[in-house]
Amino acid sequence: xxxxxxxxxxxxxxxxxxxxxxxxxxxxxxxxxxxxxxxxxxxxxxxxxxxxxxxxxxxxxxxxxxxxxxxxxxxxxxxxxxxxxxxxxxxxxxxxxxxxxxxxxxxxxxxxxxxxxxxxxxxxxxxxxxxxxxxxxxxxxxxxxxxxxxxxxxxxxxxxxxxxxxxxxxxxxxxxxxxxxxxxxxxxxx
Amino acid sequence: xxxxxxxxxxxxxxxxxxxxxxxxxxxxxxxxxxxxxxxxxxxxxxxxxxxxxxxxxxxxxxxxxxxxxxxxxxxxxxxxxxxxxxxxxxxxxxxxxxxxxxxxxxxxxxxxxxxxxxxxxxxxxxxxxxxxxxxxxxxxxxxxx
Numbered sequence: 434x435x436x437x438x439x440x441x442x443x444x445x446x447x448x449x450x451x452x453x454x455x456x457x458x459x460x461x462x463x464x465x466x467x468x469x470x471x472x473x474x475x476x477x478x479x480x481x482x483x484x485x486x487x488x489x490x491x492x493x494x495x496x497x498x499x500x501x502x503x504x505x506x507x508x509x510x511x512x513x514x515x516x517x518x519x520x521x522x523x524x525x526x527x528x529x530x531x532x533x534x535x536x537x538x539x540x541x542x543x544x545x546x547x548x549x550x551x552x553x554x555x556x557x558x559x560x561x562x563x564x565x566x567x568x569x570x571x572x573x574x575x576x577x578x579x580x581x582x583x584x585x586x587x588x589x590x591x592x593x594x595x596x597x598x599x600x601x602x603x604x605x606x607x608x609x610x611x612x613x614x615x616x617x618x619x620x621x622x623x
Numbered sequence: 624x625x626x627x628x629x630x631x632x633x634x635x636x637x638x639x640x641x642x643x644x645x646x647x648x649x650x651x652x653x654x655x656x657x658x659x660x661x662x663x664x665x666x667x668x669x670x671x672x673x674x675x676x677x678x679x680x681x682x683x684x685x686x687x688x689x690x691x692x693x694x695x696x697x698x699x700x701x702x703x704x705x706x707x708x709x710x711x712x713x714x715x716x717x718x719x720x721x722x723x724x725x726x727x728x729x730x731x732x733x734x735x736x737x738x739x740x741x742x743x744x745x746x747x748x749x750x751x752x753x754x755x756x757x758x759x760x761x762x763x764x765x766x767x768x
Contacts, residue, residue: 521697582690599697
C-alpha cells in the first residue's frame with residue numbers, strides 16, 4: 434500500500450480527480466449518503482485549496498482509502514454543519530486541533546465485505562495512523578471528527594486514544610457523534 | 624437499532640453542577656456518577672454478528688452495542704458493547720470490553736483526573752447497578768422480532 438498526502442495542488446497529477454470519484458463511489462454509492470454533489474464525483478465546500486488529503490493506493494495504483502484534514506481555525510464540517518454534537522460547547526478553533534472527515538478504507542474493486550470489516554482492516558488502521566501523523570506535521574495535537582458511533586469501538590480496538598465529545602445524535606437515520614482523538618506520536622509507529 | 628423516547632422528569636441533584644470542559648469531558652466525582660440516572664437511548668445488533676444455525680447448532684456470537692444518556696445538561700453519554708451468551712443454556716447479556724463515554728472522573732479530594740482507564744472501570748461498576756440487560760432485551764425484541 435502507498436500513502437500520499439498533500440493539498441489539492443500538490444497531490445500527484447490526476448490524483449485529486451481520482452479521489453473525488455472514489456469518494457463518490459464510497460460515500461454516495463456504497464454508504465448511501467445523501468450528498469448534494471455533482472454526478473460521479475464527491476466534493477463539498479470544505480474541499481478548499483488549504484484542505485489536506487491523505488490517500489491510500491494499492492500497489493496497482495487504485496485508491497483504497499482516503500481521509501480529509503481541515504484546520505479548525507477555518508470553517509470545518511463539525512463547526513459549520515454539526516455543532517449540536519458538541520454538547521453545548523463552542524466548536525474548537527485552534528491550530529492544535531484539526532478535523533478528520535471523509536475517512537474511508539474500502540477497496541471498491543475488491544470483493545465486498547461487511548462495513549465493520551472494511552473499517553477495522555489493517556488498511557484502515559494504517560491510513561488513520563498516517564492521517565494523524567500528517568495532521569501532526571501541520572501542528573495538530575488533537576483531532577476532532579464526526580463519525581458513526583461504530584467508529585469509536587474501532588478506534589479503541591486499534592489502540593487509539595479517543596473519547597466522545599458529546600452524546601450521539603440520530604441524523605438522517607444514522608447515530609453520529611463527535612469524537613476527540615489524541616495524537617500520541619509514540620503510538621503511531623507504522 | 625432501537626430508540627427510546629421516554630425521558631424521565633429531571634430532578635435536582637449533584638448532576639446539576641456538571642459542566643462540559645473544553646476537551647469534551649464532563650468531569651464529576653465517583654459519587655456523582657453513582658447517583659447519575661441513566662436513560663436508554665438506543666441499542667442495536669452488530670450487523671455481522673448474526674449467524675444462521677449451522678449443523679443443528681447456533682453460533683454463540685450474537686453481539687451489539689447500547690447507548691445511554693443522562694437527563695442532565697450537559698448530557699453524559701455512555702455506551703458499551705454486549706454479547707449474548709448462549710452457552711450456559713440461559714440467555715445472558717454480558718458487557719464486553721470497557722464502556723465508552725464523555726466522562727472523566729476526578730478525585731474528590733484534589734480534583735485531579737483519575738484517567739480514562741480508571742474512569743472506565745468506575746463506569747463499569749456503575750453499570751452493575753442498572754438493569755441494562757432487561758432494557759436491551761426489550762429493545763432488541765421490538766426491533767428485530
